Amino acid sequence: MRKLIFVALAAVMTAAASASGQDLTSLSSQAGLLEALTEPQDYVQKRSSSYDRTGGNADYRELAPGGTLTLLDAAGPGVVTHVWVTIASPERFHLKKLVLRMVWDDESTPSVEAPIGDFFGQGLGDYFLYQSVPLAVGADKALNSFFPMPFQKHARITVSNEGHDKVDAFYFNIDYRAYAKPLPADTLYFHAQYRQGAPCKAIVSDGKNLTGENNYVWMEATGRGHFVGVTMSVLENADGWWGEGDDMFFIDGEKLPSINGTGTEDYFLGAWDFGGKPFAYGLFGAPVVGPERAGSRWSVYRFHLDSPITFTQSLRATIEHGHADDRADNYYSVAYWYQTEPHAAFPPLPPVEDRLPRLHPAE
Numbered sequence: 001m002r003k004l005i006f007v008a009l010a011a012v013m014t015a016a017a018s019a020s021g022q023d024l025t026s027l028s029s030q031a032g033l034l035e036a037l038t039e040p041q042d043y044v045q046k047r048s049s050s051y052d053r054t055g056g057n058a059d060y061r062e063l064a065p066g067g068t069l070t071l072l073d074a075a076g077p078g079v080v081t082h083v084w085v086t087i088a089s090p091e092r093f094h095l096k097k098l099v100l101r102m103v104w105d106d107e108s109t110p111s112v113e114a115p116i117g118d119f120f121g122q123g124l125g126d127y128f129l130y131q132s133v134p135l136a137v138g139a140d141k142a143l144n145s146f147f148p149m150p151f152q153k154h155a156r157i158t159v160s161n162e163g164h165d166k167v168d169a170f171y172f173n174i175d176y177r178a179y180a181k182p183l184p185a186d187t188l189y190f191h192a193q194y195r196q197g198a199p200c201k202a203i204v205s206d207g208k209n210l211t212g213e214n215n216y217v218w219m220e221a222t223g224r225g226h227f228v229g230v231t232m233s234v235l236e237n238a239d240g241w242w243g244e245g246d247d248m249f250f251i252d253g254e255k256l257p258s259i260n261g262t263g264t265e266d267y268f269l270g271a272w273d274f275g276g277k278p279f280a281y282g283l284f285g286a287p288v289v290g291p292e293r294a295g296s297r298w299s300v301y302r303f304h305l306d307s308p309i310t311f312t313q314s315l316r317a318t319i320e321h322g323h324a325d326d327r328a329d330n331y332y333s334v335a336y337w338y339q340t341e342p343h344a345a346f347p348p349l350p351p352v353e354d355r356l357p358r359l360h361p362a363e
Helices: 002-010 024-036
Strands: 043-049 061-063 068-075 078-088 098-104 112-115 135-138 142-145 149-151 154-161 167-179 189-197 216-222 225-235 247-251 284-288 297-303 309-311 314-319 330-339
Touching: 043 068, 043 078, 068 078, 068 167, 078 154, 098 149, 098 189, 149 154, 149 189, 154 167, 189 216, 216 225, 216 330, 225 314, 247 309, 309 314
Parallel strands: 112 189
Antiparallel strands: 043 167, 061 167, 068 154, 078 142, 078 149, 078 167, 098 112, 098 154, 135 142, 189 330, 216 314, 225 297, 225 309, 225 330, 247 314, 284 297
16 A cells, blocks of 8 residues: 555656656656556545536635635545646735645644645745646646645645635645555655745854754654655845855754755756746756846745655754845745654744735845
8 A cells, every 4th residue: 555655646757757858756657657557456536626516517616705615524544646726816816815724634733734826836926837746837727736645534625715805716626545444554644834934034144054043944843754845935125146045954853954055046956046047847946037136036846756854853944045044035935744643833824914925125
């Protein structure tokens, strides 16, 4: 069964191979996917969707301000393998105002909590197309996740409308596998956490940063698990290059990071300020790239599917905002990881108005 959970993730890697480029993970998975088709499977395929229960063509749900829509409410054991949604809303920044939550088993708090756009990498409130292994946005406004999301007893996925306007049409398809036998006892649960610095606080220093004390924090976790990636969007509040910051990972209570990078564009596997050109590959990309001046918008991602960053007690994943945290730009991010339960408490989700991408000119 553990092999089947892995195949659920591998099943999307072929989609990451595009005419613009193919990475090794995508290429190496294709033969295995075909071979797996000859093997018997021990799950029943299920779907929770917004289809019209009358048999008509109104295959959507409306979502009033302050309302919550349940996308999935299913008994386990099972594994969510694909989430697809598309939204028709007249409200600007509805991607920042609709909140996606996922609760596994008997949890009292969600393992996933993020504005729905940020979860799918649309961190500045506007739609753009890109293609990666676990996340993709297709034409037009088609939001897709292929992260495998196992649950032993129960799964509940909801979307809440924290905006002012009604969502006219919310379409969804949630594909999952139902198993007759429990998943392995050490199966790790999917987590995703939203953070923001709007703006980050610029630090005046001697230009040295060993401890990462003032870094932008992607996520903090306690327990056993592994970090699998991050999507991040930046709104520049001042001219110049925002991406001199190094990534720093503090594993199992480290005071100094055992993983320390060389620059933001390096961590996201680009180079030289991303070369001024957008790109999107299976495991890394910068699909939104702007000029180096105030008001510019950037969106980047990296997924560690080739080698997740493991922890046995805790993890603090961070990145500098500018060299030694000397810039005050707006950062919006979602970190993705798997871990044992229970998970540490998430920071409170910022109020909806604070989540909107607004320029904060540097003094």
